[in-house]
Amino acid sequence: MTSTIKLTRSDRVFHIFIDAALALILALLIIPIWSTLTLSFRPNDFIGSALDGMILPPWKWSTAAYKALLGHRSFLSAAGNSFRIFFEGVITALFFTVPLAYALSIKTLPGRKLLYGIVLVPYLFNPGLVPNYLLVTKLGLTNTLAAVFLPGAVSVYNTLIMKSFFEELPEELKESARIDGASELTVLLKIILPLSKPILLTIGLYYGVHFWNDFFNAMLYINDAKLQPLPILLRNILLSSGMNEYVEANAFGEAPIYAIKAASVFLAAIPMLVAYPFIQRYFVKGTMLGSIKG
Amino acid sequence: MEGQSILLKNPVSHTLWRRIVRHKSIYLVASLSFIYFIIFKYVPIWNAQIAFRDFQALEGVTGSPWIGFKNFSDFVNSYYFWELIRNTVFYSLGKMLFSVPAAVFLAVALYECRVFWLRKTVQTMAYLPHFLSWVIMYAILLAILSPSNGILNDFIKVFGGEPISFMTDTKAFPWIVILSDTWKETGWSAIIFLAALMGIDPCLFEAAAVEGASAWQRVRYITLPAIKPVIVVVVLLKLGTVLDAGFNQIFMLYSLPVYSVADIIDTWIYRQGILEFRFGLATAVGLFKGVFGLLLLVGSNKLIKRYTGNGLY
Numbered sequence: 273m274t275s276t277i278k279l280t281r282s283d284r285v286f287h288i289f290i291d292a293a294l295a296l297i298l299a300l301l302i303i304p305i306w307s308t309l310t311l312s313f314r315p316n317d318f319i320g321s322a323l324d325g326m327i328l329p330p331w332k333w334s335t336a337a338y339k340a341l342l343g344h345r346s347f348l349s350a351a352g353n354s355f356r357i358f359f360e361g362v363i364t365a366l367f368f369t370v371p372l373a374y375a376l377s378i379k380t381l382p383g384r385k386l387l388y389g390i391v392l393v394p395y396l397f398n399p400g401l402v403p404n405y406l407l408v409t410k411l412g413l414t415n416t417l418a419a420v421f422l423p424g425a426v427s428v429y430n431t432l433i434m435k436s437f438f439e440e441l442p443e444e445l446k447e448s449a450r451i452d453g454a455s456e457l458t459v460l461l462k463i464i465l466p467l468s469k470p471i472l473l474t475i476g477l478y479y480g481v482h483f484w485n486d487f488f489n490a491m492l493y494i495n496d497a498k499l500q501p502l503p504i505l506l507r508n509i510l511l512s513s514g515m516n517e518y519v520e521a522n523a524f525g526e527a528p529i530y531a532i533k534a535a536s537v538f539l540a541a542i543p544m545l546v547a548y549p550f551i552q553r554y555f556v557k558g559t560m561l562g563s564i565k566g
Numbered sequence: 567m568e569g570q571s572i573l574l575k576n577p578v579s580h581t582l583w584r585r586i587v588r589h590k591s592i593y594l595v596a597s598l599s600f601i602y603f604i605i606f607k608y609v610p611i612w613n614a615q616i617a618f619r620d621f622q623a624l625e626g627v628t629g630s631p632w633i634g635f636k637n638f639s640d641f642v643n644s645y646y647f648w649e650l651i652r653n654t655v656f657y658s659l660g661k662m663l664f665s666v667p668a669a670v671f672l673a674v675a676l677y678e679c680r681v682f683w684l685r686k687t688v689q690t691m692a693y694l695p696h697f698l699s700w701v702i703m704y705a706i707l708l709a710i711l712s713p714s715n716g717i718l719n720d721f722i723k724v725f726g727g728e729p730i731s732f733m734t735d736t737k738a739f740p741w742i743v744i745l746s747d748t749w750k751e752t753g754w755s756a757i758i759f760l761a762a763l764m765g766i767d768p769c770l771f772e773a774a775a776v777e778g779a780s781a782w783q784r785v786r787y788i789t790l791p792a793i794k795p796v797i798v799v800v801v802l803l804k805l806g807t808v809l810d811a812g813f814n815q816i817f818m819l820y821s822l823p824v825y826s827v828a829d830i831i832d833t834w835i836y837r838q839g840i841l842e843f844r845f846g847l848a849t850a851v852g853l854f855k856g857v858f859g860l861l862l863l864v865g866s867n868k869l870i871k872r873y874t875g876n877g878l879y
Contacts, residue, residue: 286781290678294688297672301691304749307717308709321724322709322717372599375592382586390600394607397860400852401832402839403613406627407606423606426599457591485699488814492840503701507818510705530708530715537705544697552693 312337312534316527337527337535347536349498350505353417354484357501358543361421361483362476368426369434369475374460376431377438395428408493419493420501421483430475437471438464477551481544502540509536617850630846637850646834654830657811660744661751662804668752670797673759674789678781692753700818707733707746707819734823743828747815755800762796763789799870806866809855831855 279287310326315334318325341347375381376388404423413419441464449459465472487503494500510533527535586593612627617637619630641647672692679685695703710716711732719729732738770788779787813832820828831851839848870876 280780283781287678287680290675291681291684293671294675294679294684297675298684298688298691300749301688301695301753303717304706304710308706311709311715322715322720323724326717368599368602371592371595375596375599378589378592380585381589381592382582387596387600390603394603394611396863397611398852398856399610399614400849400856401835402845402849402852403610403616405840406613406616406845407609411605425606426602455591456589457595460592460595481697485697485701487699487701488817503699506701506705510701510708530712533705534709537702541698541702545694548694548697551697552690 308534309538312531312538314528314531316531334527334531337531338539340527340532341536341539346497346500346505347539350500350502351539353499354502354540355543357417357420357486358480358484360417361425362480364418364421365425365427365430365479365483366472366476369431369479370465370472371460372426373431373434374438374464376435378456391428391431405492414493415496415499416493417499417501420486420489423489424482424486425479427479427482430478434468434471434475437468441467474551477547481547481551484544506536506540509533614849614853614856616846617853619846621846621849623845633846637846638854640847641851641854646829649826650829650831650834653827654809654811654832656740657743657816657830658804658808660740661747661812662801664744664748665752665755666797666800666804668748669755670759670790670793672752673756673763673793674785676756676760677763677789678785689753692756694753695750696754698750700814703746703750703815704818707742711742733819734821736824736827739820739824739827743812743815743819746819747812758800759793759796762793766792795874798873802866802870802873806863807859808862809859 307322307326310328310333311322313330313333313335314325314328315332316336318328372387372391376384376391378384381387408414408419408423413422445463445467446459449463450456454462485503486501487507490501490504491507494504512529616627616630618632618634619627620633620636621627621630625631672688676685676689679688698706708716710718713719713729713731716732718732722729730738732742766788771784774784774788809831811830811832813830813836816828816830816833817836820833832855835848835851835855838844838851
């Protein structure tokens with residue numbers, strides 16, 4: 273459009289304004305991350321302000337903080353627990369979410385309305401923290417990794433997004449399989465699921481990111497230090513002012529505490545940063561479905 | 567006559583039964599999710615009755631004595647009540663006032679931007695923080711605001727000022743909460759506006775160009791009116807969840823010196839319920855919040871339905 277019509281002066285000003293605004297937004301987004309990143313690489317003998325630190329050339333960076341963390345037993349065990357929570361959580365969540373979303377997507381299913389009501393009530397009414405806490409402790413989930421992901425293993429929001437996706441698959445595909453005598457379960461396993469890889473990946477990663485980031489359930493239900501996931505360890509490291517056992521003199525070697533703090537969050541964020549480009553491809557569609565149609 | 571009525575009646579029940587049988591495997595797999603829902607979503611609703619009981623751990627949920635609305639009146643009459651409501655509503659509305667205009671601006675700017683790489687880079691960077699946890703956000707905030715290593719305090723020191731401990735300052739804390747939320751969520755919130763912009767009929771722009779409209783006028787008279795319904799829906803949705811002021815964020819960022827300006831309903835419930843073991847009281851407050859939340863959500867959904875003809879559920 274703009275290529276065929278000569279830009280007026282005011283339009284040029286408009287585009288300069290837009291581009292400048294976006295450049296400013298980009299800077300505001302990058303500066304905090306960059307300052308944390310450079311903080312994590314700052315050497316022990318560094319002298320100068322944080323601003324000097326931000327323009328320190330990479331060949332003067334020190335990886336001591338990362339080495340210290342990766343060589344530390346409690347960090348490795350926390351990372352292991354977090355990976356287990358991630359994978360076990362995603363599998364559990366999809367195991368419960370997919371059949372529910374599929375059942376809700378079958379328009380001819382007797383009892384569908386009732387099922388929908390059962391799913392919707394907890395979405396609209398949340399009885400709060402303590403009733404959930406009583407349940408999880410009563411089930412004996414205290415000090416198990418399942419306590420982190422099981423209470424949130426079915427998100428109504430994610431279920432509804434997935435349901436919308438199933439509904440949009442062409443009806444003819446399911447019909448032709450049914451005419452050939454396939455049972456509903458076969459239709460789900462052989463026809464629907466292979467076509468649903470994008471939504472399974474997206475919803476799976478939504479769940480995964482949520483479980484990976486969770487510190488609240490872990491804080492509530494896990495006291496055993498061996499079972500602590502990363503966010504709890506990070507929180508302990510971040511809240512320690514230097515007196516804490518985690519950062520006691522030799523716990524993390526030579527690296528300064530602020531570098532340890534900054535480095536720990538980058539290590540914890542790596543799996544998410546790896547997953548991010550995959551989700552990014554699909555989440556625009558996902559959020560649209562969820563927020564408009566429900 | 568008899569034969570006819572059987573003929574008329576049977577097919578209905580017959581097909582219903584056949585439909586049920588046809589879907590038996592679906593019922594089977596969905597029943598597991600159903601059981602999950604009963605245990606993890608409905609048992610807590612059942613447990614919420616302890617709001618009306620003097621809960622004793624040994625007696626359990628149904629064994630503890632009834633005390634009526636005492637827990638509720640204790641809360642409503644407590645010194646904290648108005649402070650908690652005020653802080654909760656303040657943070658919800660404050661975040662909305664900043665993040666909605668920011669997201670609209672970002673969406674329009676991304677939509678109008680003709681520099682491909684700039685648009686893509688801003689998009690990628692803007693969506694990313696949504697996926698960072700508040701633990702990570704706290705570390706990033708420390709890198710900016712910490713009195714000893716933060717860049718903001720470095721600026722203050724360069725200009726000869728005394729470093730400020732922002733995170734424990736009651737004046738600075740509300741700004742930190744609102745602005746850090748804006749930083750984290752604006753990009754994500756912009757997605758929905760961007761999607762609405764993508765749906766604008768290009769004919770409108772062509773017509774505007776023929777009429778000699780400037781780019782500013784295009785935004786003013788086509789783009790913004792096109793996303794106005796979405797803005798209304800987003801605002802109504804946020805009003806529906808006004809009692810959720812962001813537990814994870816406040817819990818991660820607050821500390822004793824700023825409790826008076828930071829404490830929201832959810833953080834208070836956590837401290838009373840889990841740390842002080844006042845289960846009945848904490849449940850009552852949670853129920854209070856749950857019931858108001860339900861009313862707000864149903865109300866906002868009604869308004870959305872009236873406004874767009876399409877509800878959320």
